[in-house]
Amino acid sequence: MSDGAATDRSGVMSDGAASARGDESRGPRTTRQWVILAVAAVVLAALCLVAGRWQWDRAESRNAEIDLVNANWSAPVVPVDEVLAGPGAVVPKDEVWQRVELTGEYVTDATVLLRNRPVGGQGGYHVLVPFEARVGGQDVVMVIDRGFVPLGADGSRPDAVPAPPSGTVTVVASLRADEPASDRDAPPGQVQAISTEQVLAAGPDGAAWAEGRTVGAYGALRAEEPAPQTGLASLPKPDTDPGSHLSYAFQWCIFAIGAISGYVLLWRRERGALRGETVSAGDLLLASGEAADGEGVRARRPARERRQTAEDEEDALIEAQLR
Secondary structure, X not given: OHHHHHHHHHHHHHHHHHHHHHHHHHOOOOHXXXXXXXXXXXXXXXXXXXXXXXXXXXXXXHHHHHHHHHHHOOXXXXXXXXXXXXXXXXXXXXXXXXXXXXXEEEOHHHOEEEOOOOEOOEXXXXXXXXXXXXXXXXEEEEEEEEEEEEOOOOOOOOOOOOOOOOOOEEEEEEEEEOOOOOOOOOOOOEEOOOOHHHHHHXXXXXXHHHOOOEEEEEEEEEEEEOOOOOOOEOOOOOOOOOOOXXXXXXXXXXXXXXXXXXHHHXXXXXXXXXXXXXXOHHHHHHHHHHXXXXXXXXHHXXXXXXXXXXXXXXXXXXXXXXX
């Protein structure tokens, strides 16, 4: 029994000694290692701050767009020539979504379909029709996005495209800046972006008939008088959800703080360990056991002492009998 206990104790001592030697063999980090860790922490923090600033800028840009929609979407209707002086004019940035009124005629034969712009999660097309109007005493051609039609039976085009009102029409539309021209191919009579030049070019007669009379803007239809015989699905109000850009910006800042804080914490822990006393693995195990069990460990020590005293008494009795 005593041999087994000795074996166990020697085994624990040898394991503890090996662990202690392992800790000593690793040793503290060198200055070179600390410098490398510091550089890595700074680079990581800098990258997190760059990502956070990018998200912050996106949040600011998105908020500006929302403010513009809220200011202009329901603003009073104004004559189009108060915003667009004539051919070649572009819509000012602070007038985007402003409601304007213009009177003229739709060029129905030049109708073009805009692809890949679902509305309410439903696939379909926007119906783009050039509109000839008199603006500031000059003839102007503006593309009007009249609304939405769903996909047809074969998915390649709508089953039917309702015609706009004929003759003289008064249109109320929200002004939008021309979109950049798309470099993606589209079937005949269809486009991938609302770029006035591309829309007119996609018509059956090309864009020559409107040369010199176009503007750098298009209109999202809000109302037309007289009303058409068959209406299109109305275009929805622009989305004003700010998104998650601001929360992402704060998250990236927290990651940057975490990178620097992690380095400082690691440095302080190792410096504290170097200033502490040298202890064996057995001492560490004993200390952790006392911390975890509290009074229970101290309560078990007398039990071990009592078992040792009984063994001594038994050995003494055997020796007395042998005499």
